[in-house]
Amino acid sequence: MQQGSFCYVAGTPVIEAQGLTKFYTLGKETVRALDRVDFTATQGDFAVINGPSGSGKTTLLNMFALIDRPSEGEVLFEEKPTSRLTEGELALLRREKIGLVFQTFNLIPVLSVAENVEYPLLLTKTPRAERRERVAARLDEVGLSGFERRRPDELSGGQRQRVAVARALVTEPRAVLADEPTANLDSGTGKQIMELLQGLNRDHCVTFLVVTHDPSVVGYAQRVLTIRDGRIQGEEKRGAPGPA
Amino acid sequence: MTIKIATRNVFRNTRRTLISLLVIGVGLTILSFVLGFVGEAILAAKRSLAMELGAFQIGDPRVLDGKASGLEGLIPPEIAERALALVRGLPGVAGATTQVRFAGLVGDERGSTLLLARGIVPEDCMTDYACMIVAGRGLGTTDAREIVLGERLGARLGVAPGDRVNVATGTVAGTLNAATVTVVGLIQYGEAQVEERLGLVPLGFAQRLLRTNGVERVLVWLDDLDRSSPYAAELNRAFSTERLPLAVRTWDELTPFFASLQTFWSAFSGFTTLAVFVLVFFSVLEVLTISFLERTREVGTVRALGASRGRVFAGFVTEGLVIGIVGGLAGAVAGAAVSLVFNSLGLTFVPPGGNMPQPIRVAVGASTLAIPFLVALGATVLSSLYPAGKNARLTVVEALRSV
Ligand SMILES: Nc1ncnc2c1ncn2[C@@H]1O[C@H](COP(=O)(O)OP(=O)(O)OP(=O)(O)O)[C@@H](O)[C@H]1O
Numbered sequence: 001m002q003q004g005s006f007c008y009v010a011g012t013p014v015i016e017a018q019g020l021t022k023f024y025t026l027g028k029e030t031v032r033a034l035d036r037v038d039f040t041a042t043q044g045d046f047a048v049i050n051g052p053s054g055s056g057k058t059t060l061l062n063m064f065a066l067i068d069r070p071s072e073g074e075v076l077f078e079e080k081p082t083s084r085l086t087e088g089e090l091a092l093l094r095r096e097k098i099g100l101v102f103q104t105f106n107l108i109p110v111l112s113v114a115e116n117v118e119y120p121l122l123l124t125k126t127p128r129a130e131r132r133e134r135v136a137a138r139l140d141e142v143g144l145s146g147f148e149r150r151r152p153d154e155l156s157g158g159q160r161q162r163v164a165v166a167r168a169l170v171t172e173p174r175a176v177l178a179d180e181p182t183a184n185l186d187s188g189t190g191k192q193i194m195e196l197l198q199g200l201n202r203d204h205c206v207t208f209l210v211v212t213h214d215p216s217v218v219g220y221a222q223r224v225l226t227i228r229d230g231r232i233q234g235e236e237k238r239g240a241p242g243p244a
Numbered sequence: 245m246t247i248k249i250a251t252r253n254v255f256r257n258t259r260r261t262l263i264s265l266l267v268i269g270v271g272l273t274i275l276s277f278v279l280g281f282v283g284e285a286i287l288a289a290k291r292s293l294a295m296e297l298g299a300f301q302i303g304d305p306r307v308l309d310g311k312a313s314g315l316e317g318l319i320p321p322e323i324a325e326r327a328l329a330l331v332r333g334l335p336g337v338a339g340a341t342t343q344v345r346f347a348g349l350v351g352d353e354r355g356s357t358l359l360l361a362r363g364i365v366p367e368d369c370m371t372d373y374a375c376m377i378v379a380g381r382g383l384g385t386t387d388a389r390e391i392v393l394g395e396r397l398g399a400r401l402g403v404a405p406g407d408r409v410n411v412a413t414g415t416v417a418g419t420l421n422a423a424t425v426t427v428v429g430l431i432q433y434g435e436a437q438v439e440e441r442l443g444l445v446p447l448g449f450a451q452r453l454l455r456t457n458g459v460e461r462v463l464v465w466l467d468d469l470d471r472s473s474p475y476a477a478e479l480n481r482a483f484s485t486e487r488l489p490l491a492v493r494t495w496d497e498l499t500p501f502f503a504s505l506q507t508f509w510s511a512f513s514g515f516t517t518l519a520v521f522v523l524v525f526f527s528v529l530e531v532l533t534i535s536f537l538e539r540t541r542e543v544g545t546v547r548a549l550g551a552s553r554g555r556v557f558a559g560f561v562t563e564g565l566v567i568g569i570v571g572g573l574a575g576a577v578a579g580a581a582v583s584l585v586f587n588s589l590g591l592t593f594v595p596p597g598g599n600m601p602q603p604i605r606v607a608v609g610a611s612t613l614a615i616p617f618l619v620a621l622g623a624t625v626l627s628s629l630y631p632a633g634k635n636a637r638l639t640v641v642e643a644l645r646s647v
């Protein structure tokens with residue numbers, strides 16, 4: 001695992017959006033969910049995309065997560081365009097290089113905490129011994145050592161989201177994308193999750209992109225982008241991130 | 245891991261899974277019972293027929309093939325003796341006897357009715373039908389002036405064991421002859437129409453009445469019924485080298501309806517198998533469709549994490565497989581248990597097509613267990629394909645948006 005001190009590739013683009021546009025057609029009406037979005041997230045970035053409900057945050061994040069395709073424009077992952085990639089190639093990028101954290105945690109209910117964290121490693125066919133080691137390390141990092149055998153429904157919301165964070169990081173991805181990770185948590189727990197993400201960002205030199213409409217999350221970011229009606233309205237850079 | 249996740253998913257909604265397993269279990273119990281019963285019914289019919297007719301019969305070919313009446317093709321006693329001697333010397337022969345059949349009238353002063361009589365050698369159940377006696381006793385010596393009547397014939401005549409009746413028939417020479425005989429017993433015979441006319445008399449008495457010393461046919465029983473055909477072929481050869489005017493017909497040649505009976509039973513088994521397959525298919529389809537659609541968001545999650553459509557599809561089909569295996573095993577065990585309990589009741593019946601009562605048994609064996617198991621497996625896997633495909637076809641975003 002790359003440690004903060006070895007974050008020598010900082011500044012290398014990881015995810016880029018070029019003229020990203022997305023239309024949704026509802027009957028005769030066309031909704032423009034994203035309108036020519038340009039954006040670059042570099043190695044080690046901690047960026048928050050902030051905007052009101054319906055502004056296109058989830059739509060944008062889904063493009064970055066390579067689970068949705070733009071109507072126009074291009075998403076580049078590690079400087080390579082993705083629009084021509086097959087579904088299989090996109091899935092490969094997702095499982096090897098992207099970690100996802102969802103608003104509703106999205107753990108697999110029939111799997112234990114450890115098995116949930118292990119799941120992405122099964123997709124990448126990681127050997128058993130290495131899987132164990134990595135799962136233990138990630139669970140330790142999110143403060144859930146000792147909870148390995150619990151089922152998701154035996155955890156609090158905050159604990160579930162920690163499991164989800166451990167799962168997102170277990171494959172050592174280049175980017176972790178989180179859609180409203182604190183929206184289903186109380187403010188105290190949300191704060192803890194954001195602090196966790198911030199610490200992990202420093203330790204792992206992984207790019208974090210967090211989408212939110214929660215102003216309290218904004219304070220953790222180095223970069224804050226505001227989106228409104230599918231357009232990036234502006235960006236604020238912050239030197240020393242910390243809670244608002 | 246796929247199997248582990250599938251198994252856990254199967255048992256996630258216990259109530260629903262139990263319903264599936266119950267449907268499969270009941271379906272398979274019925275199926276394995278029917279398959280086991282049909283297999284045994286065919287065997288029982290075969291045993292019943294072979295018990296009454298013998299594994300094969302020797303006689304005038306025209307008589308055996310029903311092209312001439314018994315009296316037209318009687319076997320002279322010395323030839324019958326030679327045939328009997330030849331047969332009794334063969335290994336695996338369980339017994340042999342001679343019979344003569346004739347038609348006549350039976351009754352008393354109150355009225356008479358048609359009689360289809362068999363002159364038999366009282367010896368054991370195989371030869372003298374003693375095990376089918378329902379009232380009175382079987383025939384005594386081979387010369388006695390006694391008759392055993394079909395139960396229905398006795399009822400029609402209003403006679404019971406101990407009563408006397410008159411029997412009249414034409415002799416071999418074409419003259420009439422009659423005698424008074426004592427009814428000693430009544431028998432139940434599988435075919436009602438035959439039972440209404442059936443009378444058994446001792447062979448010696450029948451020969452006196454017909455004024456002959458010949459017999460119509462020689463019945464031969466074997467230890468192993470399946471060896472009927474080779475024995476028949478061998479005897480046919482021996483008869484032609486010895487220039488005896490005799491032919492051999494095996495039990496199944498004598499009962500051409502047995503083949504159609506067997507076809508009917510096989511069709512019945514096939515239909516039941518199909519019906520259970522369809523039942524399992526549709527009930528499991530319904531359960532799996534609901535269960536899979538509930539988990540669309542989980543599909544979105546694993547696809548977002550990078551799982552392929554194929555993996556998602558395989559996961560759901562594996563669930564079908566798990567239900568099929570568990571249900572199939574449970575159903576096979578339940579079917580075997582019901583069959584064994586049924587067998588332990590020790591019931592008897594006259595199998596369709598036969599006349600001699602047989603124990604009703606339900607076979608429990610590889611085919612009555614394996615076929616239902618495969619039906620369950622096939623039907624559940626097949627029923628998982630459509631809902632599995634439906635989930636696997638969704639885009640990641642669609643799947644994630646579903647609640
Ligand atoms: N599948 C879809 N079909 C039609 N319209 C859609 C679809 N997905 C999103 N939209 C529309 O696109 C716009 C942006 O939606 P999006 O979900 O990206 O907003 P959001 O910023 O994530 O909102 P929220 O904060 O409520 O999650 C909205 O107007 C929404 O109605």
Ligand SMILES: [Mg+2]
Pocket residue numbers: 057058059179
């Ligand atoms: Mg959203």
